[in-house]
Amino acid sequence: MPELPEVETVRLGLLPILKNKCIVKCEQRRPDLRWPLPENMSDRLNGKTVNNIMRRSKYLLFDLSSGETLIVHLGMSGRLLVIRDEIKDVVSLASFYLKTQNYGKHDHIIIHVEGGTRIIYNDPRRFGAMDLFETKRIMQHKWLNHLGPEPLSDTFSTQALMKILKNRKSCIKTALLDQKLIAGLGNIYVLESLWEAGVSPERPVNRISKVTLERLVFCIQRVLRAAISLGGTSLKDFRQVGGDLGYFQNKLKVYGRDGKKCLKLNCSGRIKTIKHHGRTSFYCSHCQK
DNA sequence: CGATACACCTGTGTGC
DNA sequence: TGCACACAGGTGTATC
Numbered sequence: 650m651p652e653l654p655e656v657e658t659v660r661l662g663l664l665p666i667l668k669n670k671c672i673v674k675c676e677q678r679r680p681d682l683r684w685p686l687p688e689n690m691s692d693r694l695n696g697k698t699v700n701n702i703m704r705r706s707k708y709l710l711f712d713l714s715s716g717e718t719l720i721v722h723l724g725m726s727g728r729l730l731v732i733r734d735e736i737k738d739v740v741s742l743a744s745f746y747l748k749t750q751n752y753g754k755h756d757h758i759i760i761h762v763e764g765g766t767r768i769i770y771n772d773p774r775r776f777g778a779m780d781l782f783e784t785k786r787i788m789q790h791k792w793l794n795h796l797g798p799e800p801l802s803d804t805f806s807t808q809a810l811m812k813i814l815k816n817r818k819s820c821i822k823t824a825l826l827d828q829k830l831i832a833g834l835g836n837i838y839v840l841e842s843l844w845e846a847g848v849s850p851e852r853p854v855n856r857i858s859k860v861t862l863e864r865l866v867f868c869i870q871r872v873l874r875a876a877i878s879l880g881g882t883s884l885k886d887f888r889q890v891g892g893d894l895g896y897f898q899n900k901l902k903v904y905g906r907d908g909k910k911c912l913k914l915n916c917s918g919r920i921k922t923i924k925h926h927g928r929t930s931f932y933c934s935h936c937q938k
Numbered sequence: 939c940g941a942t943a944c945a946c947c948t949g950t951g952t953g954c
Numbered sequence: 955t956g957c958a959c960a961c962a963g964g965t966g967t968a969t970c
Contacts, residue, residue, distance in 0.1 A: 651963065651964090652963060652964090655963075683946065683947085683964095683965085683966090684966095707964080707965095722964085722965090723963090723964090724946095724947090724963090724964060724965085725947085725948095725962070725963055725964055725965095726947090726948075726949085726962085726963085755948085772947095773947080773948050773949065774946085774947045774948050774949080774962090775946080775947055775948080776946070776947065776964060776965080777964095778965095791966095792965095792966095817940080818940085818941090819940080819941070823941085826964095828964090828965075835963055835964070836962095836963060836964090837963060838963095882963080884962080884963070885949090885950085885962070885963080886949095886962090886963080887963075904963095926941090926942065926943075927943080927944090927961095928962095929961085929962090
């Protein structure tokens with residue numbers, strides 16, 4: 650679910666709350682998410698300060714004062730939510746106690762930060778994952794070491810994309826979803842970018858001109874930037890850290906618009922769906938070639 | 939190596 | 955109302 654813009658939205662939301670703050674307690678309400686949680690996670694987090702929060706692809710990287718980095722992936726349904734507890738008097742102390750007893754079914758990990766703030770990791774499907782790894786070698790971690798360029802960094806360009814796609818035979822949609830070719834795109838933003846660029850998801854990568862690839866690079870970056878600026882896309886599960894929805898779902902041009910009129914200027918087509926490898930593509934066969 | 943099928947989970951919506 | 959089934963933003967692994 651959360652693609653690059655959603656993960657970046659979470660990062661930006663957590664940064665002012667966690668940067669240079671000390672973790673005072675970590676509650677684990679189950680031993681695993683998609684995989685087992687890191688060994689002794691509580692002990693390795695307690696008393697550590699969050700120096701910074703970075704992002705690589707769809708992974709959040711919490712740089713800790715211990716020399717380790719906490720890696721978090723939200724999977725399909727993961728959320729990080731901030732709860733601010735203000736303990737001022739006896740009444741709030743009582744409500745604080747009540748709230749701590751009142752976690753939801755899928756609140757799996759609760760990180761308490763100095764000052765009474767809690768970060769809750771909630772994930773119904775548990776496709777998310779966490780790990781702790783030495784910060785100095787963080788990019789060698791098995792979840793990160795094969796990732797392609799960040800689409801919003803200067804390592805990504807038409808030249809880079811041409812090189813990445815060279816000698817491939819797959820269709821462009823499959824290629825753009827492949828994290829080792831380009832990092833951070835998922836089903837929504839791949840389809841939005843392809844619509845914007847006028848390229849069919851089924852177009853074989855070896856039959857795309859340089860000019861078209863140039864347009865595609867531009868469209869990918871434009872869509873991602875626009876989505877980040879609106880706090881990501883909330884179709885179902887995604888929330889910003891304060892619980893607010895993102896707003897980019899109101900700007901989607903093809904995703905989820907099956908049977909509706911294509912929004913491209915002067916295009917008379919209708920949005921169709923096709924299945925690739927178990928994943929739905931939305932596109933307009935009239936203006937996407 | 940590249941492409942594909944499947945697995946991991948729960949919640950929700952649809953059709954009967 | 956109940957039940958079966960399809961489907962959902964992701965990604966590692968096994969297989970050819």
